[in-house]
Amino acid sequence: MMLLVTAAMLTGAGVPPTPSAVPADDPFIWLEDWTGPRAMQWVEAENKATEAALQGDPRYAGYYRDALAIASAKDRIAMPMLIHGRVYNFWRDADHPQGIWRYTSEADYATDAPHWTTVLDLDALSKADGKKWVWKGATILDPEERLALINLSDGGEDAVTLREFDLVSGAFVQGGFDIPTSKQNEAWLDKDSLLLARDWGEGSMTKSGYPFVVKLVQRGQPLSAAQEIYRGAASDQVGTFPMLLSDGSGNRAAFLYRGVTFFGNETYLVTGEGVKRLPLPAKSQLQGMVQGQVLIQTSELWESGGVTVPAGSLAAVPLQALEAGETLKPQILFAPNARQSIDGVAATKNRVILAINDNVRGRVLVLTPGSGKWTSMPVALPDNATIAIASATDKNDNAYLSVAGFLSPTTLWALDANHPAPTQVKAMPARFDAQGLAVDQFEATSSDGTKIPYFIVHRKDMKPDGSTPTIMTAYGGFEIAMTPSYAASTGKLWLERGNSFVLANIRGGGEFGPAWHEAGLKTKRQIIYDDFAAVAQDIFARKLSSPRRLGIYGGSNGGLLMGVEFTQHPELWNAVTIQVPLLDMVRYEQIAAGASWVDEYGSVSVPTEKAFLEKISPYANIRKGVKYPTPYIWTTTKDDRVGPQHARKFAARLKDYGLPYYFYEDTAGGHSGDADIAQGARLQAMQMVYFSRFLEGE
Numbered sequence: 001m002m003l004l005v006t007a008a009m010l011t012g013a014g015v016p017p018t019p020s021a022v023p024a025d026d027p028f029i030w031l032e033d034w035t036g037p038r039a040m041q042w043v044e045a046e047n048k049a050t051e052a053a054l055q056g057d058p059r060y061a062g063y064y065r066d067a068l069a070i071a072s073a074k075d076r077i078a079m080p081m082l083i084h085g086r087v088y089n090f091w092r093d094a095d096h097p098q099g100i101w102r103y104t105s106e107a108d109y110a111t112d113a114p115h116w117t118t119v120l121d122l123d124a125l126s127k128a129d130g131k132k133w134v135w136k137g138a139t140i141l142d143p144e145e146r147l148a149l150i151n152l153s154d155g156g157e158d159a160v161t162l163r164e165f166d167l168v169s170g171a172f173v174q175g176g177f178d179i180p181t182s183k184q185n186e187a188w189l190d191k192d193s194l195l196l197a198r199d200w201g202e203g204s205m206t207k208s209g210y211p212f213v214v215k216l217v218q219r220g221q222p223l224s225a226a227q228e229i230y231r232g233a234a235s236d237q238v239g240t241f242p243m244l245l246s247d248g249s250g251n252r253a254a255f256l257y258r259g260v261t262f263f264g265n266e267t268y269l270v271t272g273e274g275v276k277r278l279p280l281p282a283k284s285q286l287q288g289m290v291q292g293q294v295l296i297q298t299s300e301l302w303e304s305g306g307v308t309v310p311a312g313s314l315a316a317v318p319l320q321a322l323e324a325g326e327t328l329k330p331q332i333l334f335a336p337n338a339r340q341s342i343d344g345v346a347a348t349k350n351r352v353i354l355a356i357n358d359n360v361r362g363r364v365l366v367l368t369p370g371s372g373k374w375t376s377m378p379v380a381l382p383d384n385a386t387i388a389i390a391s392a393t394d395k396n397d398n399a400y401l402s403v404a405g406f407l408s409p410t411t412l413w414a415l416d417a418n419h420p421a422p423t424q425v426k427a428m429p430a431r432f433d434a435q436g437l438a439v440d441q442f443e444a445t446s447s448d449g450t451k452i453p454y455f456i457v458h459r460k461d462m463k464p465d466g467s468t469p470t471i472m473t474a475y476g477g478f479e480i481a482m483t484p485s486y487a488a489s490t491g492k493l494w495l496e497r498g499n500s501f502v503l504a505n506i507r508g509g510g511e512f513g514p515a516w517h518e519a520g521l522k523t524k525r526q527i528i529y530d531d532f533a534a535v536a537q538d539i540f541a542r543k544l545s546s547p548r549r550l551g552i553y554g555g556s557n558g559g560l561l562m563g564v565e566f567t568q569h570p571e572l573w574n575a576v577t578i579q580v581p582l583l584d585m586v587r588y589e590q591i592a593a594g595a596s597w598v599d600e601y602g603s604v605s606v607p608t609e610k611a612f613l614e615k616i617s618p619y620a621n622i623r624k625g626v627k628y629p630t631p632y633i634w635t636t637t638k639d640d641r642v643g644p645q646h647a648r649k650f651a652a653r654l655k656d657y658g659l660p661y662y663f664y665e666d667t668a669g670g671h672s673g674d675a676d677i678a679q680g681a682r683l684q685a686m687q688m689v690y691f692s693r694f695l696e697g698e
Contacts, residue, residue, distance in 0.1 A: 003121065004407070021165040027656070031648040032591060035637065039648065042628045043637070046651065053662060054632075054686040057693065063493050063685035068094075070488045071677040077412050077426045078116075080109065080400050082393040084145040084167055090135050097676040098122040099135050099152075103167075106398070110414070110425050116232075119170035135384030135677055136160050138507060140167075141188040142246045145395075149177060149186055149194075156670025159183050176338055177219065183640075187242040189254055192219040195242035195270070196226070203234065208591075208596035210239025222698040230256055230268065230275045233602030237261045238596045242270075247289040248349030252320055255286060262599035263479075269322055278322055279304065283311075283514070288347030290394070291369050292319050297342055298329065299479065299514040305329030312336045312513035314345060314354060314367075316374070333367050333374050341481060341513040346392035346399060351417035353399055353466060355389050357481055360441075360453060360511050362387030364401060365502050366420045379420045381413065384439075386483040392417075400425075404486040405502075406457045407434040436460050438486075444538035447530040450519075452507070453561070454535045455484060456544060458500040466546035468634055469695040470500040471575075472536065476508035476528040477557035477600060480515035493688045499696070500545060506531035508557075522602035523612040529564045536572045550690045552691060556671065557582065557600075563618030563650065566631055575694040576631040578685055580639055580671055583646040585617035592643030619650050626655045633689040634664040636681065641671040662690065 035349055058062040074569040079086040080087060085110040092099040101120040108114045113229055121623045126133045138150035146168050151160040162184065164176030177194065179186075183205075184198035197211040198204075200223075204213045212232035217223065232240040246252040254270035255278075264282040268275045279615045283299040291317040302309040305327045309315045315330035322328070322416050336342065343362070344355035352367040355529040364387050381387055385405040390412060392399035397417040412426035418507025438460045443451040464470050469660040471494065475482050482503055490501055508520035520528040536552075539545050551571050554562045559581020566576045586604060588594040602609030624629075631654075635647035644665055651663035664686065668675035 026587070026649075027305075028649045028652040029587075030112055031652055032587075032645040034643065034645065040637075042652075043644075043648070043665045044167065047665060050662045050664045050686075054664075054689045057689045058567050059687055059692055060689050063688045064681055066492050067684040067688075068678065068681035070492060071681050072097075073431075075401075075429055077410055077428050078109075078114070079402070079412075080391045082106075082391045082395075082398065082400075083140055083148075085395070087114075091116075092677050094677075096121070096123055098126055098133060101135070101138075110204060116482060117170070118696070119167070120165070121167060122152075123153075129521045131155075132675060134670065138165070139188065141191055142244070142394075142615055143250070144191060147173070147176075147188070147191060149179075149188075150619075153670065154181065155668040156636070156672065156675045157638050157640045158670065159626060159640060162186060169500075175220070177217070178667055179217075179223070181665045182211070184211060184282055185241040185243075187244040187254060189216070189244070189270075191474070192216070195229070195244075195254060197239065197241050200226075204233055204471070206232075206236050206595070208237060208593045209237075210236070210259065210593075210596065211241075212236055212239045212258075214240055214242055229270065229555060230258075232258045232260075237598055240441060243286065243296065244317050245286060245289040246394060247291060247347060248396075249291050251289060251292050253289070253294075253319055253323075262596055264599065271323070276325070284430075287314070287345040287346040288352070288394075289319065290347040290350065290352055293369055294319050294322060295333075295347060297345060297347060299517075302330065308331070308336045312341060312517070314352075316369070318329075331374060334365065334376070336513050338515075339512055341479060341510050341516075343387075343483075344389045346389045346688055347394055348392050348397040348399060348417045349394050349398055353389055353392060353401075353415070353417060355387055355401075356513060360455075360481070360483055360505055361385070362403070362483065364389075366417050373403045379415065379422060380464055381422060382408070382411075384484070386485055404484070406455065406484050406486065407437055407491075408486060409488075410486050424476075428486070431486075431488035433548075434491070436496075437495060442538065442542070444531075446507075446527065446534040448527060450507070450527075452505065452534055453503055453511075454538075456502045456506040458496060458544065460497055462500065464543040464546070466540065466543045467549060468498070468500050468545050469537070469549045469551075469691070470502060470545035471551045471553060471655075471691055471695070472502035472539075473553050473558065474504040474506045474509075474532055474561060475554060475558045476506045476520065476532065476561050477517075478508075479514065481505075483511075483596035489684050493684070497696075502535070502539065504535040506535070521600065523609055525601070525612070525616065529561065529616070532561060532565055533569050533572060536569075547572050547575040548574050549695050551577070551695050552578035553579065553687065555579030555581070559583070559647075560585070560618070562631075564616055566628060567618050567621040567623075568616075570626060570628045573693055574629050576629055576632045578631055578647065578650070580635050580644075580673070581633070581646050581650075582642055583617070583650040584619040585613040588613075588646070588655070591645050592639070593641050594643075619646070621652060622650075622657060622659070624652050628659055630660040630662070630694065632662040632664075632687065634666070634686070636666045636669045636671070636673055638668050638675075639671045 078089040086103040102116040133151040138148040141147040162179035164173040184196040194217040215226035256268040258266040287295040390400040409428040414423040604610040635644040
């Protein structure tokens with residue numbers, strides 16, 4: 001599933017709303033009490049009923065076995081992370097369900113059977129600490145690359161504990177940095193200093209639960225003695241976070257992002273004389289640095305120094321110009337056409353690797369700085385696939401690229417950016433039988449005449465009579481692109497049985513750049529839901545499936561999409577899976593990190609936006625007496641980003657109206673359901689039982 005891209009902090013968890021905040025027409029607001037006893041008793045009862053129905057189905061055991069085998073297979077590709085001249089990897093399998101962090105040499109990694117050295121065992125650490133630690137990554141000290149801050153989550157929450165780790169000795173640093181749990185972001189200023197944004201106590205978090213105060217933390221110093229270097233505002237929709245850029249030429253610089261809105265940043269340079277705001281576009285992101293040139297990706301038109309940078313472009317400006325406060329004259333490194341978008345940027349020692357989507361197909365370019373002008377060279381890789389930058393380093397020009405398609409198992413390619421002729425070094429074995437399957441790309445016509453592309457994976461000999469069971473997904477928000485991928489579990493549990501799968505590239509996403517996203521912002525959002533419905537109707541017109549045989553699913557913002565389609569078009573589908581969703585759009589700003597997403601959805605504090613949110617809110621628009629498909633709604637208690645409250649209240653209203661549903665709330669896993677490999681297999685198997693029950697039967 002796709003996730004909302006920025007983590008947020010939940011404040012007041014487990015505290016029921018005050019009486020003055022309780023809407024008169026919301027009888028299920030008590031289910032917003034995150035971990036309150038009454039709410040959790042309700043969850044327990046609902047889980048028992050759903051487990052009996054879905055896990056008790058005779059198909060469940062086989063689905064779970066296959067999903068678990070895929071998730072824990074020893075011959076998966078160990079995705080690389082280049083650090084300290086080594087290849088690191090975080091790995092989970094049946095022997096290590098929570099995972100191990102390990103390394104090998106680059107030369108050994110290229111062999112068929114690398115010899116790994118484990119440096120951190122999360123299963124053992126969890127047992128020793130009495131926690132269920134979930135890996136949330138590591139922040140590496142640069143340029144030394146010996147020290148790391150390990151991000152550990154208890155059960156999968158976005159809130160993490162930070163612990164200092166020595167990569168050379170392979171152990172936690174005795175007496176080192178050990179930062180208690182919070183929603184927090186960190187950057188190494190040097191080996192003895194951190195820039196840290198976290199919950200510093202009352203008055204340091206925004207309404208959406210992000211920290212807006214950044215402090216300098218010195219080694220051996222208690223947090224209470226940390227020196228404040230910047231303070232945003234409690235009214236900011238997001239928060240303020242530090243980051244550090246470095247390059248292979250020895251340049252280093254620390255920056256701060258102040259998220260005044262979700263998409264609108266103020267960017268600051270941290271200097272010895274204080275913090276200085278930079279004249280960069282609000283809708284822009286720093287993406288790296290090479291040879292003293294700072295890479296900037298912008299989602300809006302940028303005019304500076306006589307240069308016009310189109311929205312969706314990648315540009316570069318000298319770090320020296322930023323430090324000196326000069327008028328910026330950006331160099332445009334890549335400007336997309338109407339059917340292109342940037343998918344990834346990575347700086348090596350001397351080059352920039354750029355991954356793009358070109359009509360929802362992956363391409364890679366290598367960009368080289370020169371005297372006053374950059375050059376671009378395409379990289380020859382398999383076509384009709386998604387290409388991602390798996391890892392790169394500014395210590396040399398080596399990088400790894402991953403390539404995958406709907407029917408093509410993931411492959412990993414090594415690239416020397418100085419001589420961009422990639423070599424395949426890893427290939428994942430096929431996880432399902434793709435013989436006889438085909439992929440087509442079609443276009444549907446939406447309500448305003450716009451062509452909406454979608455992919456369908458199906459049997460070549462499929463009868464065009466509407467009888468094929470089909471599941472369809474999309475995301476439609478936050479400028480996130482949905483592209484072809486090798487979904488092994490979907491292939492094994494669904495496609496192998498002769499069924500079809502559809503991926504819809506609806507507006508709101510980033511498939512075609514900022515304009516594709518902005519077409520569905522706030523009160524324009526109905527077009528996103530029209531796009532999705534139009535794809536379904538096009539499928540029916542082509543007789544690729546039918547309402548009786550079509551099921552849909554999506555998570556997070558995609559869960560909201562499913563909820564809207566459930567209420568607006570119940571006649572188009574026979575099964576709807578709603579995963580870790582937003583559903584109460586009238587109160588979403590009051591739940592978990594909801595206030596941070598006003599830039600995307602609008603706010604009930606604005607009358608026109610409130611009226612629109614009331615019109616589309618799935619929770620507010622369930623109606624008695626309507627024939628709805630029976631939905632499957634699942635969430636997790638540990639989700640401190642969207643929160644389980646939306647799913648609970650939606651299910652409770654269905655129950656109150658006498659409408660059928662399944663509800664399941666896993667007690668671990670956070671927003672992504674990633675506590676361990678067994679959880680992922682369980683959720684996948686339950687969902688496939690549900691789809692099989694409603695789409696394959698007579």
